[in-house]
Amino acid sequence: MKKTRPDLSVQIGLLRLQNPVLTASGTFGYGEEYADLVDLNRLGGIIVKGLSLKPRPGNMPPRTVETPCGLLNAIGLQNVGVENFIADKLPFLCDLSVPVIVNVLGQDIKEYQRLAERLNNVEGIAALEVNISCPNVKKGGVVFGTDHKAAARVTKAVRAATRLPIIIKLSPNVTDIVSIARAVEEAGADAVSLINTLTGMAINVETRRPKLGNVLGGLSGPAIKPVALRMVWQVAGAVKIPVIGCGGIMTAADALEFLIAGASAVQVGTANFVNPRATMEIISGIEEYLARHNLKDVKSLVGSLIL
Amino acid sequence: MKKTRPDLSVQIGLLRLQNPVLTASGTFGYGEEYADLVDLNRLGGIIVKGLSLKPRPGNMPPRTVETPCGLLNAIGLQNVGVENFIADKLPFLCDLSVPVIVNVLGQDIKEYQRLAERLNNVEGIAALEVNISCPNVKKGGVVFGTDHKAAARVTKAVRAATRLPIIIKLSPNVTDIVSIARAVEEAGADAVSLINTLTGMAINVETRRPKLGNVLGGLSGPAIKPVALRMVWQVAGAVKIPVIGCGGIMTAADALEFLIAGASAVQVGTANFVNPRATMEIISGIEEYLARHNLKDVKSLVGSLIL
């Protein structure tokens, strides 16, 4: 008697994913970069590189440096801008059968709002992920995501500007991530995703210069997994909207930790660089785990941590 | 013509260290545990396991788990208590020629104050390091170190209770570590040390239980080095008192990064577990570096980052 395959599908607000494995923004380009290596249609969804209203050149190199079990990056949010994205990048993504989630970032509330408006009725976009880990120029560069009031304001503005599901992506560089998650839930977010990168730095001791052109960068990769998992667990226990876990996920076991901690879905980032097949292996691994534990669906695993 | 050996000595307020390499609290026991493996008298100083007024049993096991390039611990601040320390542990340390720094922790301001008073006139103690990464029971467990007002209050209380130099050890689990560093400087700290561990978590997916008895733990080791270095650089640029850098230092190169970023001294923690000789190798490595770069003393390296 052959068992029926476990059901991997999950629901993020109105958004249905065939499985809980998404690609993290900025680590999967616009999808096409991985077309040769990954069966894109097997993904739970694709989150594209963060978009701003106008194209951005990004920071001066060096932009990436390896750290112990981690990667420091200071790309500076280089991107083609929303119009070029719609014209040149979106068509390829539309031909896929998986949800395309667009990550957006602004220098001020207005830019977030305009982005949301512009993308609102564009064919082929399933949801917006709002990156609030950006310096607020109006506020002298204080990051939106580190102040629950600013985070709520961005959320409200985006909410008012689009009918698309909105996922607010939280910054981990905060004292109390729960208060920020609650604030954006309050303000109308359909889901939260976390974590973005931890701010870090590296120095070349021979030249005595920073290893990154931008001095500071964002730390990602397995090194940050324990911190990401902790924050996901704290937030999942405090909000009612779905939580999407992210940070250092390399294997199915890593992804399962986040699901058990309370994440309804996960994002795979740096792992795509290390092992382009990571997402495929994680999807298979989750399915295998569910079968082995006689669980009929992934939903029954979400938040199942035993204390 | 043989060069004169570079001068490794540094000054932390009134405290003079023969070299900038200290052992981090909780990772070197009470010194005696390493007596067979390390020439204790070659150290810049020894910071002992955190002490409370009364002995503490600590958390239920498991207390430690390995993570990618990191270690999660939830020891629960187990310690022999200040009286047993003075009676049983201090005599061994007094026979050494290096400064002994006592790390203290309290459940409320009173406990910090009493500890400082008790240790004030004890022979053989060179300074106090105040661990403010502890839950404030009065404030329902909010950690002192995450609120600049509470941090300042602890500092003032300890300052009033002792003539010993006091080093406030900062928590990295904050939005703005600079404001907290400034607050404790303001309140009379002679120096700050950072970072303590980042709060993290790990889950055993087979049992679906937390890997730590305490659920949450503190992340240390090379994984956190980029975050620690960033915070040290930010704080060193914002306060006038000396900064002691800590977090993921395994090698002389790591230690040099912290010195160049602005730390006047460094603490070696988890590395003592991985390589008991780490402190010795780091001291030799710093000396070798200074000689190779024709620097006459380590002071000229502190804060020498070129931007």
Added chain:
Amino acid sequence: MVRGDRIKIDQVTATVLENRFIAPGVYRLRIEAPALARAARPGQFLMLRVGQTLDPLLRRPFSIHAVHGSRTVDILYRVVGKGTNILTTLRNGEGLDIVGPLGCGFSWREESPSLLVAGGMGIAPLFFLAQTITQNGAGAKTSVFIGARNKTELLCVKELKTVGLQVEAATEDGSRGKKGLITDLITNRVAASRPVIYSCGPYPMLHAVSSLAMQYGLSCQVSLERFMACGLGACLGCVTEMRNGDLVRVCKEGPVFDAYEVAWK
């Protein structure tokens, strides 16, 4: 246990003499490390640095399995994960960074008959004890019981017999020796000869052996396992609860404890 003569801890670079497959998933690592060979006591362990990189970060603890002469030490290990997998790649002549000998081992009670009770990999430290006992000419009043899930996990039986010890085996599936748990096997034996029991193996087995010992009022020493970050008594991570409520360090006060002092759960 052995608290008498304080043994100096060393950090040495040992030379791999042999890293031999001896059973599915089990290898015997033979190293040249004179300092360790001379200082080592049965029941003590070593912290091995596995691999050259920062992953895995921490050392791994392994019992001293045997000492040959004044230079050679054996470690018997089972491949269970990352670090032990890396250990299998060690080749003859390579160096291995080791800290030890560590902890308090068995305190052999010469006057009484000895009963060594091993479960699975538990034979690793007990073999060294058996070695020491026979070298002291007490092999005749010593017997070894080994339990395992099946015959392939039954280790060192031949070696123990060649040093002239009486060995009895039990496997859960009966594929060799008696079928059943080791505790069933030793019950009538302990009643008769009233030996001192030395045991190492899975927690449930140690618990059962200890209960049995207490039931018959026999002295019993057990070697416990914990995840260990330092192995030196510094991190306080490896504690286990004692009957008197104390949390003691398995790496320092143990790994060998008097069964009567342990708070069995």
Added chain:
Amino acid sequence: MVRGDRIKIDQVTATVLENRFIAPGVYRLRIEAPALARAARPGQFLMLRVGQTLDPLLRRPFSIHAVHGSRTVDILYRVVGKGTNILTTLRNGEGLDIVGPLGCGFSWREESPSLLVAGGMGIAPLFFLAQTITQNGAGAKTSVFIGARNKTELLCVKELKTVGLQVEAATEDGSRGKKGLITDLITNRVAASRPVIYSCGPYPMLHAVSSLAMQYGLSCQVSLERFMACGLGACLGCVTEMRNGDLVRVCKEGPVFDAYEVAWK
């Protein structure tokens, strides 16, 4: 450069055939990887997963040094750090996780004479180009200039001669070939035969070669290096500035660029 036929990128487990010491600190890794051998173009590179653990975390980029038949690929590497040290431990028969072929390689201009200018490890990709040129019977109108700090860092001279190419060498210390910089050596040559220049080596050398090419109005292709996290064009980490101000990805638009398009610093 070669943008014409889009080459499919693959992730394969290649088999190590040989990992040979060929000069102090330099090894040649020979692997069996049919898919790569068939698809590879001169100037392209591969991302190698070094080691089995999470440290080092990222893959390492290496040029395709040579292709033999339809199955075998060579990589020529210098040991400079963690990852390349681990590479030296690879043994025959072991598997190696490789992504490639990647990037845009040299576009060989058949009609004109070719001048290959290599500095140090820069010979790695140029050797593959030389191979291709000779296989296309254009060896006669091709010459190779190799520069290095000293004779031990002067690589592949014999191999290039055996495929029938004219090779001239220069070392900074004069320990072999002419003494001085490669650029001094090629100046009069370029004036005479007006070749197309293909160059790879340290940035200062590439800069000098490019300036020389521009000065004589010669077409010139250079292979650049950057730290690469993905090698796939996804992370935007490896960008370099073009004369027109654009920041382009060395791993995708490069690593080979038209010297005239690069914003030399």
